[in-house]
Amino acid sequence: MSESVVSWSEKDVIYxxxxxxxxxxxxxxxxxxxxGKTLxxxxxYDFRSSPxxxxxxxxxxxxxxxxxCLQRENHASLIALGIVESNCIGINSMGLSYDSHRLSHEESESYVDSERISPPISIDGRSTELKPEIWKAGLSIAYAFLVMWLxxxxxxxxxxxxPDMKIYPPLPDIVLDNVPHIPLAFALCxxxxxxxxxxxxxxxxFHRHRMILLxxxxxxxxxxxxxxxxxxxxxxLSVPGTHLKCEPRDPKENTAHGFYDELLDKMSRAFVIWRGGGLSIRGVRTCGDYMFSGHTVALTLLNFFITEYTNSNYLHIVTWIMNLFGIxxxxxxxxxYSIDVFIAFYITSRLFLYYHTLANNQALMQRDSNRTRIWFPLFSYFESSVDGIVPNEYTNIYEMITDFYCWCVEKQYFCFMNIKNIIRFVIVHSHEPNDCIITDEGSNQNHISVKKSQ
Incomplete structure (x- = not known):
């Protein structure tokens, strides 16, 4: 017998x-x-009526x-079938009413109550339509790169x-005070x-919905x-390790040069950090950027995205081990400091979970759509066309090459036809003072009709 009640046949119901x-x-x-659906x-009203x-x-x-009991166990299916609205009370404790405030003793009202239309959502919670929306992916990449520069x-x-290391020693830390310094540990991280x-x-x-993930x-x-x-x-915060050579710049040195020279110097130093991705293995050494740990953010974010959008439990175990060892x-x-790492892990994991919880259940949160637009404007824009879970579907190399080839051919044909029409339009207008109308007839022939002026 099928696990989903919605897909039960008459024989399954008899069983x-x-x-x-x-x-x-x-x-x-x-x-x-x-x-199953009828059940x-x-x-x-059905129980008060014949048979x-x-x-x-x-x-x-x-x-x-x-x-x-069956309806309680399959509440998501009731929403998917349109029997229960996402913002309704649901099945109450006194019977099978779908909304106790809208219950009626008359057949017509009971029928209307059971035929409510819910927001579009599949039975298994997956999104009903997943558009690539490449411009949104490009906008999010530009947003991230701008933030990285900032x-x-x-x-x-x-x-x-x-802070000066001679005046402000490292703060007491329960982990750092009990773990000896390992010089190569940061490079391993x-x-x-x-x-x-x-x-x-x-x-x-290889993910089929790579643009959404991106x-x-x-x-x-x-x-x-x-x-x-x-x-x-x-x-x-003060420098956490005595092995670090961190000294603040002399304020007199900053004022010795002009404003524009100082600004140019800061921009050039920022570019070195941005180009190296803030990684010490690429020659970037900075001090003072402690609260909170950017390395922990990167490790945690990569781990959570890999575990969310892959199906292999072994891979999940490996990425979690890598995340914890990196920390x-x-x-x-x-x-x-330990607090830097803890706060970084907590904030990153919470934001990831909150974002995906909202994205996977948007169809169930239509009442709070205005609040979502106010408090989460980026989320509201980026996820406006997603109403459920993004399935983990993958493509092979052959499908990727075929899709890319078809996309290139489509774009090339589109550009070719536009250029061809523009050239014809210019030629006709440059040699004929009359009104010209450029039309396409058929899929392989372009026709130019000239309307003579009276």
């Missing part, structure tokens, strides 16, 4: 009646061809309780404000991050790092 010890209902259910649609009203009281109550500039500013990024790149390459990744990354800019700038290496290198 279910045997399980519920309601074999006396077999003739009635067979005569009326009751399948889920039974409401109070169910003709049953013995005990049998009718047993059936009513059994159907009620982060680099803020890192330059906080580096100049880092960045290598783990690079490996996670490579795995994520392969997932994007815009979600860069939208979340940009938002988290934008928040990091604020936390870095408002409070400067350990950050602390073992004494590059961040």
């Amino acid at each position: 279910w009646l045997h399980q519920q010890e309601l074999a006396e209902l077999l003739p009635t259910f067979s005569a009326h061809q009751i399948d 889920l649609c039974l409401n109070d 169910l009203s003709d049953l013995k009281l005990s049998t009718r109550k047993k059936l009513q309780l059994s159907v009620k 982060t680099s500039l803020v890192m330059v500013l906080v580096h100049d404000r880092v 960045e290598l783990l991050g690079a490996l996670l990024a490579l795995i994520w790149a392969f997932v994007l390459l 815009r979600r990744f860069f939208a979340l990354a940009g938002t988290v790092f934008l928040l990091r800019c604020v936390t870095m700038l408002i409070t400067s 350990f290496f950050i602390l073992a290198a004494h590059e961040h």
Whole structure:
């Protein structure tokens, strides 16, 4: 028997009646061809009407309780079928009414109540339509790169404000005080991050809905790092490790040059950080950017996206191990305080979960759409066309090449036809003073008709 009640056949319903010890209902259910969908649609009015009203009281109550339990277990299917609105109370504790405030004793009102249309959503919660919307992916990438540039500039500013190590020693930290310094740990952390990024790149390459994944990744990354800019700038923590050589720039040195020279110097230093991705293995060394850890953000974000959009449990275990070991290496290198790492992991994981919870259940949250647009404007724009879960569907290399070839041919033909029409239009207008109308007749022939002026 199928697990989904919606897909039950009449035989499945008969088998279910045997399980519920309601074999006396077999003739009635067979005569009326009751399948899984019909069984889920039974409401109070049906039990008060013939033929169910003709049953013995005990049998009718047993059936009513059994159907009620079945509906509770398949509430999402009721929403998908349009029986229950997403913002309705649902099945109450006193019966099968779909909305206790709209219950009626008349057939017409009961029929209207059971035929409500819910927002579009599939039975299994998947989105009904998934458009690539390449421009949104491009916009999210531009947003993330702009935030990364702003982060680099803020890192330059906080580096100049880092507290003097001679006056402000490292703060007490329960982890750093008990874990010895490992010199190569930070490089190992960045290598783990690079490996996670490579795995994520392969997932994007073969995932059928790669554009949706791409815009979600860069939208979340940009938002988290934008928040990091604020936390870095408002409070400067002392250097966490004595092995670090961090000295603030002399204020007199800053004022010795002109304003534009100083601005150009900061921009050039920010570009070095931006170009190197803030990685020490690429020669970037900064101080003061502690609250919160950008390396932890990158590791956690990559781990969560890989586990969300892949199906292999073994891969999930590997990425989680890499994430946790990366965090350990950050602390073992004494590059961040424990609070930096904890806050980074918490904020990144919460934002990821909140974003995907909202995205996967948008069809159930139509009442809060205005609030969502106010508090989550980026989410509201990027996920406006998604009403459910994005399925993990993958393409092979042959399909990718075929799709890319068809896309190129389509764009080439479109550009060729536009150029061809423009040239014809210009030629006709340059040699003929009369009004010209350019029309396309058929799929392979362009026709120019000239309307003579009277």
